[in-house]
Each structure stands twice: as C-alpha cells, then as structure tokens.
Amino acid sequence: MNETLVTMVGNVASVVSYAQTAAGVPVANFRMAATERRFDRGSGDWVDGDTSWVTVVAWRWLATNLVSSVSKGDPVVVSGRLRVREWEDEERRRAVVEIDARVVGHDLSRGT
Template structure:
C-alpha cells in the first residue's frame, strides 16, 4: 500500500538531471511547502514553518521537468510519498521524497504556456476481425493483422 500525496509550494532548488544505471532519465529537485494563515489581530498573512521534500521524476516526466521548472517556480506535485532513514557515522539521517507522477505550475499564482512534446508516430493496429483498441495488437498477433500508421489513416 503506497501513500499518494499532492503538495503545493515552490521549487527550492534547480533541477538536477542524471541517468540511472539502466539508462533511464532521472530528475531531482527540492520543493518548499509553507502553510499560510491569516492573522486576524494584525490583519496580515503569516507563513508557518516550511517543510522540504525531494521530488524525484523518471523518464519523460524527468525530461519535461528539466526543460520547464526553475528555482522559485510555484508548483503542484502529485506522487508517491517515501520516507527513508539511515545511519552514517553515528548520526541518523531522514529524507522525505515524492516519486512524482505529475508536476505542474500553480496557475493560482501565475500563468504558463503549455507545449506538447513531440512523440514518435503511433501505430494503429486493427485485427482482421475489424476491431481496433487497446487489445487489438494482441488479437492481431493471434489471428493476423493489417498495420497502418495513424497519420496515413487520418489522411485518407
């Protein structure tokens, strides 16, 4: 059972990029989350103590985050919460990470422009029984198939 969370805050560091041993892109950055409340006595907004999370992104999300996120950007992050502890030289360390499934700018605090990432042409597989869909490729392999590029089908 995993714990999924959504946090709203600011990028507190630049994005660092690396490749895993398997060649998978990985991006990390720190995120600061500060609770805010309105103090009626002073009539002002007051920030509470900040919590810091390490945000970890893989594959396409890592590539997109690297190109899109800068230190200080207001963000909304959703993902799996992980807390890791270890001991080194007699001292205990704790890190709170979010294995992100989604990262975006917080549009309540600014505007952003979205650009789709170019992806290779997808193949549409239609089984001889004329049925297309998520399982068509598996059916096609079992009974024979006509395979056509989506672009060619749409152009016709």
C-alpha cells in the same frame, strides 16, 4: 500494495538536476518548499507559518520534460508517492522526505 499518495503545492527551491541510471533511465530531482499561510486574527494580517521541505524525484519522460519546463522559484503542484528514507551516518540517524512524482505542473493560481 498500499501507497501513501500526496499532493503538495509549493515552490521549486533548487536547480533541477538530471541524470541517467546505468541502464539509461532518465531521472530528475529538485528540492521543493511549501510554506503555510494563515490569517492572524490578532494582527488582521496573513502570516507565514512553518516551511516543509521535500525532495521531488521524477523518472523517465516526466524527468525529461521536467528539466526543460521547471526552474528554481517556479510555483508548482506535485502529486505522487510519499517516501521517507532513513539511514545512519557516523552514528547519527538521518531521514529525508521524498515525493516519487507521478505528476508535476505549474501552479497557475500563482503564476503564468
């Protein structure tokens, strides 16, 4: 099976939500934001570029550990499978970008 694996560095942009499926499987998710930084030679300063937003979904032990380890605003590194879910809502086409996380950790280059 071909998978699109990604690693994304950014900040937790929402409270981590936690639930269990009907079968009792833990699941947690949060929104993540990653803003590109680039050097503007004209001004000689670093400037912010576009922000990418994704929903991070974690299952089982990763979900359980995520709830007690990560808070809104934390710098994180997330690695997992990229998914784009599409649907129609009242004749409008919608899409959401998700990372089905395999690994989530604090980005220690930007915090403790």
